Amino acid sequence: MDSGRRRILIMTAVSEEREAVLRGINGKQNIDVILTGVGPVKAAASTARILAKKDYDLVVSAGIAGGFKEMAEIGSLVVANKIVSADLGAEGPEGFLSLDQLGFGASTTVPCEMEQVDQLSQVLTAAGLSVHIGPIVTVSTVTGSDLTAKEMVERVPGAVAEAMEGYGVAVAAKEYGLPVMEVRAISNLVGPRDRSAWRIKEALTALEVASQVLAEVFS
Numbered sequence: 647m648d649s650g651r652r653r654i655l656i657m658t659a660v661s662e663e664r665e666a667v668l669r670g671i672n673g674k675q676n677i678d679v680i681l682t683g684v685g686p687v688k689a690a691a692s693t694a695r696i697l698a699k700k701d702y703d704l705v706v707s708a709g710i711a712g713g714f715k716e717m718a719e720i721g722s723l724v725v726a727n728k729i730v731s732a733d734l735g736a737e738g739p740e741g742f743l744s745l746d747q748l749g750f751g752a753s754t755t756v757p758c759e760m761e762q763v764d765q766l767s768q769v770l771t772a773a774g775l776s777v778h779i780g781p782i783v784t785v786s787t788v789t790g791s792d793l794t795a796k797e798m799v800e801r802v803p804g805a806v807a808e809a810m811e812g813y814g815v816a817v818a819a820k821e822y823g824l825p826v827m828e829v830r831a832i833s834n835l836v837g838p839r840d841r842s843a844w845r846i847k848e849a850l851t852a853l854e855v856a857s858q859v860l861a862e863v864f865s
């Protein structure tokens with residue numbers, strides 16, 4: 647490792663995302679990029695396994711994501727100001743109840759350090775990228791209808807995007823007292839399922855550029 651550099655752990659769900667991040671960081675020795683598999687449970691378990699073996703200064707959940715309509719367009723980037731588990735709770739007669747509302751006292755939100763969020767977003771924007779800051783929700787089931795998308799936004803006001811690993815990575819990072827970020831490139835809009843409309847190549851290109859900037863800003 648280059649001495650004096652921050653040690654960064656980047657977690658991605660699938661190998662295509664990992665390869666895009668690796669292209670972006672271009673061999674930086676202070677950054678490890680690890681596969682989690684899809685979903686918050688795998689993400690939490692793999693992040694905790696890595697953090698148990700090696701010291702890091704920053705943990706990042708990175709990949710592609712669904713953007714909420716009028717909040718984040720396809721090909722843009724989203725940077726989380728908070729990472730929210732959007733479906734951990736119970737359904738009541740008047741709608742969804744989070745763990746906090748149920749009185750279990752465990753928060754379903756992990757805040758991100760705003761100084762890091764603003765720093766990264768400013769450099770990404772200066773590089774000509776479209777960047778949106780806001781809550782990124784983590785779900786175990788990809789939203790597949792406009793009704794559920796509307797419910798998600800009501801549940802988490804200002805949500806910019808939806809993905810499946812951020813909260814798991816964030817909980818593990820928090821267990822080790824480490825700051826966490828979530829950075830994603832938008833491949834599709836959240837709503838009725840239409841896999842043919844996913845623009846994965848475009849999103850992976852944006853993810854690669856975001857990773858290059860992230861490596862330069864935080865190394």
Ligand SMILES: O=C(O)c1cccc(C(=O)CC[C@H]2O[C@@H](n3cnc4c(=O)[nH]cnc43)[C@H](O)[C@@H]2O)c1
Binds near residue numbers: 684685787809835
């Ligand atoms: O089929 C491919 O070539 C391919 C390449 C890279 C990634 C994928 C994925 O399917 C990644 C799954 C990953 O993406 C996140 N994601 C993306 N859109 C959404 C969404 O609308 N709602 C929730 N999650 C989304 C998620 O984190 C998955 O783990 C395929």
